[in-house]
Amino acid sequence: MLVALTVAVSVTALALAAWCGFAAYRDQPTKDWHFIGMAVVSVLALAQLVVGIVQLARGEQADEGSVIFVSYLLGALFAVPAAGFLSLSERTRWGSVTVAAGAVVLAVLEVRLHDIWEG
Template sequence: MVEGLTTTIHIASLVMAGWCLVSTFRDQPMVVPHLAGMTVLWLILIGQAVTSTVLITGGARPAEPVVFVSYLATVVLLPPACAVWGLMDRSRWGPAVIAVACLVLPVLMVRLEQLWGPAVA
């Protein structure tokens, strides 16, 4: 895993969460800029997933490979699933769904780092 990408994911995710929470408190539905922000976050996550896959293919092994891959799949699938849900819900709760997802992503990334760290030689 690339530490710089992980840090970028943390920052981008928390910024998106804050932005969506402000929209929720202002009683605004999800709009196209929210979707664009989630797309950028998703592309960064895909970059991390591809990098991790290349490192695993190259011989690096996380402590628990099956758990690592399942967390990685969850991290990659969470933003588009929540973006679709948030876009379909035209109330103030659409951005709230995105905010919750963006608050969960840093936790998942920390867990991925924990799984990756011990077995790397």
């Protein structure tokens, strides 16, 4: 799998977590700019899903199994959008906390994806 893409997703997810965490610290809900950031992170996760599936289709193998690898790719794809959806229902600082937590979960999933692929 492309290490550069994994690093890009991780860094942008952590930046989103810091940004939303700062908004929560300032007692602010998620704003439109936060949703644009979530969209950027989600597009990167979608690109990673496509690259991962293409590599599996070309015959490359994940060290810990293709099913687990694809499952983690799907989890990484939906982590931030799910947190963003939940933040819409909670229009307080806790919505920002939810998105920050979802972004941290995505960063952890990226580390695990790298471990699954490389062994």
